[in-house]
Amino acid sequence: MSVASILATFATAPLPAAEILAPPWMAHLWFVLLCLLLTGYAVLDGFDLGVGIIHFLIGRNARERTVHTNVIGPIWDGNEVWLVTFGGGLFAAFPLAYGSIFSAFMVPLVIVLFCLIARATSLEFRSKATGRWTVLACDLLFSVASIVATFVLGVATGAVMEGVPIDPAGNLVLPGTMTPGGPGPFAEITFALTPFSVTCGVLALTLFALHGAMFLNLKATGITETRIRGAFIGMYLAFLGSLLMATFLAFRDVDAASGFTLLGGFATLLNVLAIVNLAWAMRQRGKWRCFLASTVMVTAMIVLFGSTIHPNLLVSSLDPTWSITIQNAASTRATLLTMFVVVVVGIPFVLLYTAITYWTFRGTVSVEDVPEDRTA
Amino acid sequence: MEFLTDTEIMSRIQFAITISFHYLFPPLTIGLGFLLVAMEWKWLRTGDPVWERTARFWTSMFAINFALGVATGIVMEFEFGTNWSEYSRFVGDVFGSMLAAEGLWAFFLESGFLAVLVFGWDKVSRRFHFFATLMVCLGSTFSSIWIVMANSWMQTPTGFAVEPMLRDGVPWVVDGQPVTRAVLTDFFAAILNPSSVNRITHVWVGAATMGSFFVLSISAYWILRGRHLAVATRSFGLALVLAAIGTVGAMMTGDANARMVAVHQPVKLAAMEGVYETSDTLAPLTIIGMPDDAESKMDWEIGVPGALSALVYRRLHDAEGHPLSIPGLDLVPEDDRPMTAVVYACFHIMVGCGTFLVGVVGLGIYHWLRGSLWNTRWLLLMFIIGVFPAAIANQTGWFTAETGRQPWVVHPASPRVDPDQGAMSPLWLVDPKRPESEQVRLWTPGDPVDDLAGWHYPYGRRIVTDAKGEHRILPAGVDPEEGASISYDGTKSMRTSDGFSKALRSGAVLWACVMFLLIYLMLGMLWFVVLNHKIHKGPDDHTPGDGEGGLIVAMRRALGEITSMTGLRGGGSK
Numbered sequence: 001m002s003v004a005s006i007l008a009t010f011a012t013a014p015l016p017a018a019e020i021l022a023p024p025w026m027a028h029l030w031f032v033l034l035c036l037l038l039t040g041y042a043v044l045d046g047f048d049l050g051v052g053i054i055h056f057l058i059g060r061n062a063r064e065r066t067v068h069t070n071v072i073g074p075i076w077d078g079n080e081v082w083l084v085t086f087g088g089g090l091f092a093a094f095p096l097a098y099g100s101i102f103s104a105f106m107v108p109l110v111i112v113l114f115c116l117i118a119r120a121t122s123l124e125f126r127s128k129a130t131g132r133w134t135v136l137a138c139d140l141l142f143s144v145a146s147i148v149a150t151f152v153l154g155v156a157t158g159a160v161m162e163g164v165p166i167d168p169a170g171n172l173v174l175p176g177t178m179t180p181g182g183p184g185p186f187a188e189i190t191f192a193l194t195p196f197s198v199t200c201g202v203l204a205l206t207l208f209a210l211h212g213a214m215f216l217n218l219k220a221t222g223i224t225e226t227r228i229r230g231a232f233i234g235m236y237l238a239f240l241g242s243l244l245m246a247t248f249l250a251f252r253d254v255d256a257a258s259g260f261t262l263l264g265g266f267a268t269l270l271n272v273l274a275i276v277n278l279a280w281a282m283r284q285r286g287k288w289r290c291f292l293a294s295t296v297m298v299t300a301m302i303v304l305f306g307s308t309i310h311p312n313l314l315v316s317s318l319d320p321t322w323s324i325t326i327q328n329a330a331s332t333r334a335t336l337l338t339m340f341v342v343v344v345v346g347i348p349f350v351l352l353y354t355a356i357t358y359w360t361f362r363g364t365v366s367v368e369d370v371p372e373d374r375t376a
Numbered sequence: 377m378e379f380l381t382d383t384e385i386m387s388r389i390q391f392a393i394t395i396s397f398h399y400l401f402p403p404l405t406i407g408l409g410f411l412l413v414a415m416e417w418k419w420l421r422t423g424d425p426v427w428e429r430t431a432r433f434w435t436s437m438f439a440i441n442f443a444l445g446v447a448t449g450i451v452m453e454f455e456f457g458t459n460w461s462e463y464s465r466f467v468g469d470v471f472g473s474m475l476a477a478e479g480l481w482a483f484f485l486e487s488g489f490l491a492v493l494v495f496g497w498d499k500v501s502r503r504f505h506f507f508a509t510l511m512v513c514l515g516s517t518f519s520s521i522w523i524v525m526a527n528s529w530m531q532t533p534t535g536f537a538v539e540p541m542l543r544d545g546v547p548w549v550v551d552g553q554p555v556t557r558a559v560l561t562d563f564f565a566a567i568l569n570p571s572s573v574n575r576i577t578h579v580w581v582g583a584a585t586m587g588s589f590f591v592l593s594i595s596a597y598w599i600l601r602g603r604h605l606a607v608a609t610r611s612f613g614l615a616l617v618l619a620a621i622g623t624v625g626a627m628m629t630g631d632a633n634a635r636m637v638a639v640h641q642p643v644k645l646a647a648m649e650g651v652y653e654t655s656d657t658l659a660p661l662t663i664i665g666m667p668d669d670a671e672s673k674m675d676w677e678i679g680v681p682g683a684l685s686a687l688v689y690r691r692l693h694d695a696e697g698h699p700l701s702i703p704g705l706d707l708v709p710e711d712d713r714p715m716t717a718v719v720y721a722c723f724h725i726m727v728g729c730g731t732f733l734v735g736v737v738g739l740g741i742y743h744w745l746r747g748s749l750w751n752t753r754w755l756l757l758m759f760i761i762g763v764f765p766a767a768i769a770n771q772t773g774w775f776t777a778e779t780g781r782q783p784w785v786v787h788p789a790s791p792r793v794d795p796d797q798g799a800m801s802p803l804w805l806v807d808p809k810r811p812e813s814e815q816v817r818l819w820t821p822g823d824p825v826d827d828l829a830g831w832h833y834p835y836g837r838r839i840v841t842d843a844k845g846e847h848r849i850l851p852a853g854v855d856p857e858e859g860a861s862i863s864y865d866g867t868k869s870m871r872t873s874d875g876f877s878k879a880l881r882s883g884a885v886l887w888a889c890v891m892f893l894l895i896y897l898m899l900g901m902l903w904f905v906v907l908n909h910k911i912h913k914g915p916d917d918h919t920p921g922d923g924e925g926g927l928i929v930a931m932r933r934a935l936g937e938i939t940s941m942t943g944l945r946g947g948g949s950k
Contacts, residue, residue, distance in 0.1 A: 074491045077446060081479070087453050088476035095468020095557070096541075102457025102464075103877035109454055110888045117447045117895050121902050124443065128906055169550045171461070171879035188884050328543045331469040335560050339473050346480040357491045360499050 026337065027330035028311075030093040033343060035306040037089055041082035042298050043211075044354075048072040048079055050212015052119060052146025053205060054235070055139060058216065058227045062135050063367055069123055069142075070365045071219045076123070078357055080116065092339050096170060096329035097313035104164055104172035104314075107188040108152050115149035118142075147205065154204025158197030158246075161308050162254050163315035165191060168322050170314075196249040203246045206239035207301065210278075211294040218291050222366040232282055240275070256308050256315070264307040271300035386885035387459040387876045393889060394451050396771060397896045401445035403770045406520055406580070407587015407618065408438050409513035414614055416506045430607045432497065433915030434591065435509075439494040440906045442516075444899055451892065453479075459885065463785055463875030470536050470560045471526050474567065478522030489515070517580075524579050528572035531777070531787050532640045533558070535565030538868050558786070558868070574636045575777075578629040582770045584622030585733060589759075589766035591615035592740075594911055596759035599750055604914045609750070612759075616740055623734045626769075630730070631687065637780075638688045641787060642803070643708050643833065644780035647719035649684055650674050651704040656825045658682035658692060659702035662724075667717045672705065689821075698822030703803055707828065712835050714782040722775035729765035729772070736762050788835055788869035804839055805831040806849050816847035835869075 051068050059065030091098045102109060119142055126138035165173045174183035175191050184190065213235060217228045274296035281289035309315070313329050316322035330336060379385040412434055419427035453475065456464050464472070492500060492508040500508070529535075540547045541555045548555045560566055592615045598608035638645045645651075650667045651659060652674065661683030666675045682699075686692060689700045705713055736758045743749040750756075781787045802820040807830045816839055817831065839847055 074495045084450055084453060085479040088479035091468055091472035092476035095465050095472050098457045099461030099464040103461035103879045106458040107884055109458055110891055113451050114891050114895055120447050121898050124902055128909060332559050335469045335473050338563055342477050360492050360496050
């Protein structure tokens with residue numbers, strides 16, 4: 001088909017009814033929706049990844065660590081579903097971005113998937129294991145997998161903010177492609193590693209660690225509580241340090257971060273308030289306030305991420321005109337509208353199920369509940 | 377080992393590994409879900425503690441299989457983006473929305489209530505627990521509906537148009553080629569495409585077979601060993617009913633599916649049945665045979681004469697008395713043929729396994745009605761091993777469906793003129809080498825075949841019928857003229873070789889394959905350990921003092937007992 005005949009088809013195409021029902025900003029609404037799904041994932045899986053990160057820091061022996069696995073045992077599965085839905089939503093609403101981002105980050109994603117499955121497996125194995133060393137091996141796998149998954153997710157988020165070398169067709173151009181030797185053996189990973197993205201990885205680690213600790217604080221009593229209180233200052237300072245570092249590097253390296261947006265400013269303000277409030281609430285031993293504060297912090301991070309990349313979904317670091325924008329990557333408006341209806345009807349149910357699950361498993365777990373002879 | 381450096385082949389292998397491993401679990405949980413609802417219903421109605429123990433045990437079995445299904449399912453979804461980005465960009469508007477709908481409606485429902493199902497026994501009321509079971513069962517069933525509809529759309533796509541993609545309001549051109557994509561024009565036509573209902577029902581009966589044989593296998597093992605008899609016999613009875621529905625249903629829906637394939641994917645049918653040559657006589661149904669792709673013929677073929685024609689057309693001759701033959705692979709250019717040997721083998725393994733299971737279930741019901749089932753040890757042993765053919769049939773069935781439609785990832789619409797006429801309708805054939813007015817002809821099963829040399833299915837081509845009623849092939853890039861009607865549009869399809877991610881190096885895909893194999897090894901080990909532990913421990917709190925461990929050991933013992941053929945009665949009880 002020639003370009004002219006395509007244009008002709010387009011000019012004569014009748015205006016579908018969906019054109020009126022689904023205005024052009026429908027795509028942006030979907031962007032917001034996806035940010036919400038990502039927030040849901042970061043808040044929910046954030047704390048169970050976080051519990052994994054501080055698994056050995058807070059739990060000093062197998063019995064104490066059993067408290068952690070008992071707390072997140074019934075809920076991690078439902079939390080990860082948010083990631084699946086985010087992936088599905090991205091596929092449906094922005095197929096172009098889905099194809100480009102996922103194929104560019106293929107290797108990091110495989111690492112994340114590997115870790116998520118390894119986490120699930122180690123939790124399962126742990127509940128069946130009886131030997132001391134088996135339990136320790138499961139604990140180690142669980143913790144390392146949580147750490148690696150969080151770090152890689154953080155790095156990928158940072159790399160998306162900073163921009164990725166993609167060609168006009170939206171495919172990744174590996175660094176070194178133009179050199180005689182071709183791309184290096186680890187180019188699929190190294191393309192994403194910059195000072196900013198690595199700092200984002202560390203920031204994700206410290207943030208989720210804090211968030212996980214606040215969730216554990218809420219759900220566990222006894223010795224676990226004491227240990228969290230003891231480790232709090234260290235985790236808090238580590239988070240503050242990586243946040244300041246990431247902010248500095250964002251202004252230095254990320255083009256989009258230098259411009260001020262109302263939403264970005266609001267998120268920053270919210271973040272600062274939450275960070276201050278977290279320390280204050282911890283002093284006053286307000287467990288719910290602590291958890292709320294860390295939840296707001298995670299949410300603010302995602303809002304900052306969203307407001308930074310908007311109106312792009314993936315910035316091309318080679319040529320800005322090759323960037324994949326929200327409008328260009330979007331599915332047809334009819335599909336966006338159909339899917340929007342599906343989501344609007346579906347979300348209340350989803351929240352209801354989540355609420356039912358958490359209500360069923362309300363209450364706290366303590367190390368005294370774990371029998372001494374059964375570590376798992 | 378040349379394929380190791382081919383990104384497309386490696387991506388296909390990676391997808392095959394991940395989806396095959398994934399598909400061990402969903403049919404099991406869907407089938408087991410039906411049984412769980414029945415068990416919990418019985419418990420709710422009777423309050424019988426045996427039903428409670430039964431439901432509790434199978435729920436814990438359900439949980440481990442479900443968790444593995446979820447974990448491996450996440451991989452599937454992401455793989456569309458990582459390895460098949462060109463495909464994702466092309467079909468996102470249609471296929472992506474079905475996948476997202478699945479995630480939201482079904483996945484959340486099941487995952488949300490699963491926690492209540494597994495951990496909530498002592499925390500919620502019996503009534504609410506039953507409700508949660510029902511929701512999980514519904515969730516996994518909904519899930520299968522969306523996924524199979526999405527896959528069916530790739531097999532027999534309808535309700536969409538291929539449109540140029542826009543970038544900032546103007547057509548997006550990369551390397552001088554306008555980029556196109558599939559656009560949803562009719563949601564219900566897309567989800568209720570010609571194959572979706574047939575395929576969903578076939579998947580459900582497959583799942584019923586898988587889930588019921590899982591229960592039958594473990595129950596039969598206990599009965600043979602004389603353990604947990606109360607729970608085992610009740611589970612066995614319920615599962616036997618579902619197995620009967622599943623296996624008989626599989627034959628019926630399988631027949632409907634094959635007839636649908638005959639209309640919409642005639643090449644797949646030819647590959648399934650090993651029909652290399654179009655003949656003007658009735659087509660035999662091959663029972664034994666080995667396809668030889670290099671020579672394009674069947675070796676050691678033994679078949680039932682005329683049976684394939686009879687199955688597909690439901691009669692042997694058309695109105696004029698011509699025998700109804702089956703179009704063969706010789707009408708397809710070599711590039712458009714699937715790997716016939718694979719398709720043929722998978723299809724026949726599936727049918728073989730299904731036939732075996734029908735026999736076992738039939739005998740099981742016969743002995744059950746006679747009251748001699750629990751003493752017929754060889755039959756119980758058949759039930760124990762029956763779980764393997766059930767799993768193999770589910771796997772090979774999908775292998776048949778997925779390898780049979782190659783080399784297409786989005787299959788072209790049916791080359792038949794009018795799908796409403798069913799398998800009886802004539803075929804369009806084309807020969808681009810002939811003069812323009814003679815390039816298209818119709819071929820009706822039964823027509824002479826000696827003049828078919830050079831004629832092909834019009835895959836990837838467009839045929840127009842002009843005002844005078846003459847047909848010709850439309851060269852690529854030309855719009856149909858005024859007054860001409862499009863009979864068949866082969867441009868609305870995608871080849872698998874165009875669908876994989878161009879950004880990937882084969883080394884990265886190879887690495888991913890190794891990583892996934894590693895994690896699946898781990899998951900497989902976990903699955904085996906947990907299952908073995910649970911089966912051995914059983915549903916009762918007290919475990920009989922039986923030091924010997926493991927399913928394998930016990931099966932070996934059971935085999936030994938059978939070869940001796942003595943002490944059949946009550947031999948398994950302790």
